[in-house]
Amino acid sequence: FRTLDELDPRGLRILLRADLNLPVKDGRITDRTRIERLVPTIKELSEKGGRVVVCSHFDRPKGKVVSEMSLRPMVEALASALGRPVGFAEDCMGLVAESAVAALADGDVLLLENTRFHPGEEANDPAMAAALARLADAYVNDAFSAAHRAHASTEGVAHLVPSYAGRLMQAELEALDAALGNPARPVVAIVGGAKVSTKLDLLGNLSRKVDVLVIGGAMANTFLAAQGHAMGKSLQEAEMHDTALRMLAEAAEAHCEVVLPVDLVVASEFAAHASSRTVGIDSVPEGMMALDVGSETVAMVEQRLRGASTVVWNGPFGAFEIQPFDAATVAVAATVAGLTTSAGLKSIGGGGDTVAALKHAGVVERMTYVSSAGGAFLEWLEGKTLPGVAALTRD
Numbered sequence: 001f002r003t004l005d006e007l008d009p010r011g012l013r014i015l016l017r018a019d020l021n022l023p024v025k026d027g028r029i030t031d032r033t034r035i036e037r038l039v040p041t042i043k044e045l046s047e048k049g050g051r052v053v054v055c056s057h058f059d060r061p062k063g064k065v066v067s068e069m070s071l072r073p074m075v076e077a078l079a080s081a082l083g084r085p086v087g088f089a090e091d092c093m094g095l096v097a098e099s100a101v102a103a104l105a106d107g108d109v110l111l112l113e114n115t116r117f118h119p120g121e122e123a124n125d126p127a128m129a130a131a132l133a134r135l136a137d138a139y140v141n142d143a144f145s146a147a148h149r150a151h152a153s154t155e156g157v158a159h160l161v162p163s164y165a166g167r168l169m170q171a172e173l174e175a176l177d178a179a180l181g182n183p184a185r186p187v188v189a190i191v192g193g194a195k196v197s198t199k200l201d202l203l204g205n206l207s208r209k210v211d212v213l214v215i216g217g218a219m220a221n222t223f224l225a226a227q228g229h230a231m232g233k234s235l236q237e238a239e240m241h242d243t244a245l246r247m248l249a250e251a252a253e254a255h256c257e258v259v260l261p262v263d264l265v266v267a268s269e270f271a272a273h274a275s276s277r278t279v280g281i282d283s284v285p286e287g288m289m290a291l292d293v294g295s296e297t298v299a300m301v302e303q304r305l306r307g308a309s310t311v312v313w314n315g316p317f318g319a320f321e322i323q324p325f326d327a328a329t330v331a332v333a334a335t336v337a338g339l340t341t342s343a344g345l346k347s348i349g350g351g352g353d354t355v356a357a358l359k360h361a362g363v364v365e366r367m368t369y370v371s372s373a374g375g376a377f378l379e380w381l382e383g384k385t386l387p388g389v390a391a392l393t394r395d
């Protein structure tokens with residue numbers, strides 16, 4: 001794919017696909033990470049004299065205008081992050097957008113209204129892609145986190161105007177390449193989360209690509225139960241036992257070492273400060289549930305990490321939202337961060353609530369890269385082609 005190194009934006013209208021789908025609660029943005037990571041691309045294009053036309057989806061309005069899902073409130077957030085004024089157009093295409101774009105001077109920044117207000121966005125309607133293309137001399141995609149969607153603004157338009165990866169897209173792709181594409185070995189993957197059934201493709205792909213696969217979270221319960229350990233009232237998926245055993249056999253065939261918990265932190269209920277204790281995997285009491293992995297398991301994982309060159313992490317070890325069941329996640333995160341700074345371990349994390357878990361552990365700044373993407377990061381780890389990325393790399 002082409003990067004901004006190959007684009008001289010001076011005097012050009014640049015359609016910049018961003019992901020401004022920020023978490024908002026009671027009308028307030030609760031996490032500005034995606035805006036902060038977008039700033040370098042906008043600044044670079046604007047400072048080099050480009051006329052920057054930012055478009056994005058926000059939430060899921062399903063092809064209709066839903067006023068609570070307007071991008072207008074993002075204007076101020078964007079302007080304050082950029083330290084310069086940002087204009088707004090009430091529609092992302094048609095006359096309103098075209099005249100707002102025509103009025104731009106070199107270096108100006110304009111935000112367009114939510115692309116998902118039009119049904120053509122999610123349908124990847126060629127007419128909508130063409131309407132967006134009319135606004136632009138070049139297209140820059142900086143929305144890695146929306147690249148798993150084949151939509152008009154993420155995929156269709158990329159075929160109609162010269163296309164480039166923005167700096168955030170570039171950073172995400174380079175980090176993922178360092179994690180799985182062309183990694184320094186040995187590679188350890190840590191996968192946690194509740195269900196095996198939602199991470200089948202992920203586990204399958206990783207077991208073919210990494211040297212050590214650490215399985216934590218409630219999904220580990222399913223593996224342990226499949227191996228015949230009594231799991232008390234722990235969350236698990238009984239119907240996935242055969243699949244779990246098959247997966248372990250496939251991993252062994254691919255010479256991937258699978259690390260499952262050897263001890264578990266159990267409690268009688270999932271509640272803050274519920275009385276808990278650590279037991280071996282063969283001693284889970286009948287009326288209790290596993291909510292985290294124990295310290296022996298943490299030590300095993302840390303030993304694998306000390307021998308590793310790369311670690312890719314998706315999903316927490318335990319129910320980290322509630323103490324003390326965050327202990328294993330926090331301990332392993334601290335080890336990963338420490339090895340990253342002291343021993344050159346390449347550490348990449350992302351997807352779903354992983355970022356929240358790593359933030360909770362206070363290690364985001366000390367890891368090599370933490371992705372801003374949820375679903376897109378997961379699909380990439382599953383080995384899937386992301387349409388938004390493919391459209392940039394076609395020619």
Ligand code: 3PG
Pocket residue numbers: 019021059060145146149373374375376
């Ligand atoms: C995200 O927040 O993961 C992306 O913006 C994609 O949003 P979507 O799941 O609504 O397509």
